[in-house]
Amino acid sequence: MTLGRVNPQFRLEDQGISGLGDVYYNLIEPALVEAALKRDEGTLGKGGAFLVTTGKFTGRSPKDKHVVKTESVADKIWWENNATMSPEGFDALHQDMLAHMQGRDYFVQDLVGGADPKHAINVRMVTELAWHGLFIRHMLRRPDRDALDSFIADFTVINCPSFSADPAKHNCRSETVIAMNFDKKMILIGGTEYAGENKKSVFTLLNYLLPEKGIMPMHCSANHATGNPVDTAVFFGLSGTGKTTLSADPGRTLIGDDEHGWSDNGTFNFEGGCYAKTINLSSEAEPEIYATTEKFGTVIENMIFDQDTKELDFDDDSLTANMRCAYPLHYISNASAKATGGHPKNIIMLTCDAFGVLPPIARLTPAQAMYHFLSGFTSKVAGTERGVTEPEPTFSTCFGAPFMPRRPEVYGNLLREKIATHGATCWLVNTGWTGGAYGTGSRMPIKATRALLTAALEGSLAGVEYRKDPNFGFDVPVAVTGVADILLDPRRTWDNPASYDRQAAKLVKMFAENFEQYLPYIDEDVKAAAIG
Numbered sequence: 001m002t003l004g005r006v007n008p009q010f011r012l013e014d015q016g017i018s019g020l021g022d023v024y025y026n027l028i029e030p031a032l033v034e035a036a037l038k039r040d041e042g043t044l045g046k047g048g049a050f051l052v053t054t055g056k057f058t059g060r061s062p063k064d065k066h067v068v069k070t071e072s073v074a075d076k077i078w079w080e081n082n083a084t085m086s087p088e089g090f091d092a093l094h095q096d097m098l099a100h101m102q103g104r105d106y107f108v109q110d111l112v113g114g115a116d117p118k119h120a121i122n123v124r125m126v127t128e129l130a131w132h133g134l135f136i137r138h139m140l141r142r143p144d145r146d147a148l149d150s151f152i153a154d155f156t157v158i159n160c161p162s163f164s165a166d167p168a169k170h171n172c173r174s175e176t177v178i179a180m181n182f183d184k185k186m187i188l189i190g191g192t193e194y195a196g197e198n199k200k201s202v203f204t205l206l207n208y209l210l211p212e213k214g215i216m217p218m219h220c221s222a223n224h225a226t227g228n229p230v231d232t233a234v235f236f237g238l239s240g241t242g243k244t245t246l247s248a249d250p251g252r253t254l255i256g257d258d259e260h261g262w263s264d265n266g267t268f269n270f271e272g273g274c275y276a277k278t279i280n281l282s283s284e285a286e287p288e289i290y291a292t293t294e295k296f297g298t299v300i301e302n303m304i305f306d307q308d309t310k311e312l313d314f315d316d317d318s319l320t321a322n323m324r325c326a327y328p329l330h331y332i333s334n335a336s337a338k339a340t341g342g343h344p345k346n347i348i349m350l351t352c353d354a355f356g357v358l359p360p361i362a363r364l365t366p367a368q369a370m371y372h373f374l375s376g377f378t379s380k381v382a383g384t385e386r387g388v389t390e391p392e393p394t395f396s397t398c399f400g401a402p403f404m405p406r407r408p409e410v411y412g413n414l415l416r417e418k419i420a421t422h423g424a425t426c427w428l429v430n431t432g433w434t435g436g437a438y439g440t441g442s443r444m445p446i447k448a449t450r451a452l453l454t455a456a457l458e459g460s461l462a463g464v465e466y467r468k469d470p471n472f473g474f475d476v477p478v479a480v481t482g483v484a485d486i487l488l489d490p491r492r493t494w495d496n497p498a499s500y501d502r503q504a505a506k507l508v509k510m511f512a513e514n515f516e517q518y519l520p521y522i523d524e525d526v527k528a529a530a531i532g
């Protein structure tokens, strides 16, 4: 049976998918919540939030993500960073997944990736779980109801958590699989319930498609000055560095929290919703995000709650440290209705330095910005990827290596060109450890980070005194109103300055060793900005 609203010329049968049970097309949020409750997929929380657990997989499985090596993409993909799958393996996977889907009910959401209609793609998400339908309906952009009648998908994603892949037959690594086929315009996901795979696979797709149109795809959040989209800031950062937290700024308008493009027209969100970490979320430090956890349909993943009162326990990470909530952009009161902004005036590169070495803010020259963008130094925080249980220093190029199908220079050169054309000011902001490394020191207070960002974005850091950092060569402000001076000089926050110096030397060496791989691809000025 077919239920809901769909283009009568573009049902699943028209895509060669038949023999399913009931197919629910484009249900709106209340209907998805009803369906998910009926199917016992979760339970209602305060304000009608929808609470789910995802079993064994509570974070992404980057090693199980494959790109199908077809002729047309063979010389475009960065294979050192993307696991392959043979076209034959994919076809077998596709067939077996369709066979597995027989007789089961499915939920179809016809959505859009990209707030700039000129560069948007239509994505059809076919999900076994009703709540995955709800999740992705929040996360991507919802077309007008009338537009559904003529919707044709550019890409189709099928997500089937109850399906187990067979490495021998499907040319994959384990029972869990995320397989991207750019030729067949299809992504198949199996063997994991973690909702983040849905949005990050669409992100990877856009990261592949957009550079050829001269658009820079960015793993970043974005906001603009209230009433003034020309004053746009983007915040690059790997998971857990603070993109979502810091872009939800009561003093600015939120464009988006995770994935954006930079075209000749400025900045545009790929998405229509946010996916925030809820561990230790407090109503004082992050009131806007906190409030979404009590709104209708917000999807809350892997949180412990009181069965009687439905009170969420934000400190209980017994299921995972990667507890999450997903909500539409408009659940944040000062979000942009258009989800677009101007050319970034400020570019913030967020790093979560578990060594406690980097200063809380530094101003970068364009060459230094390129150096840090290609380096992508940060820590993986606990939980977002399987197997990571404490902050793990890493160099994740473009601040999002797991989502980059092309070589880093492709993104680096695009960014470099756009920074030069539009004259953006670049900053490195450490939201990680201060007063010592992870284990000794403490995480940078959110209040301090916010005060520094406000100063940078409002322009008041333009006139202050700077020191040149002896290890990294960038400029660090000496004093900023609202922030203790000592915080600005990490060496002074350590009990033993000699230990700091040793740790800094170790980090400089790591940077230098990691950067060697980029030397053949970069210009002299970036080489000159290299450290160590």
Ligand SMILES: Nc1ncnc2c1ncn2[C@@H]1O[C@H](COP(=O)(O)OP(=O)(O)O)[C@@H](O)[C@H]1O
Binding pocket: 237, 238, 239, 240, 241, 242, 243, 244, 245, 246, 257, 275, 276, 277, 278, 279, 280, 281, 431, 432, 443, 444, 445, 446, 447, 449
């Ligand atoms: N100084 C800080 N700046 C930003 N976030 C911080 C800071 N200190 C602690 N945090 C916490 O770190 C996490 C950042 O996560 P999030 O904003 O979701 O990152 P991302 O969106 O980049 O994945 C949040 O749980 C936040 O409360």
Ligand SMILES: C=C(OP(=O)(O)O)C(=O)O
Binding pocket: 059, 060, 196, 197, 200, 237, 238, 239, 240, 243, 258, 275, 384
């Ligand atoms: C959702 C994710 O990313 P982020 O924390 O950057 O939102 C993820 O990496 O699974």
Ligand SMILES: [Mn+2]
Binding pocket: 240, 243, 244, 245, 257, 258, 275, 276, 277
């Ligand atoms: Mn985020």
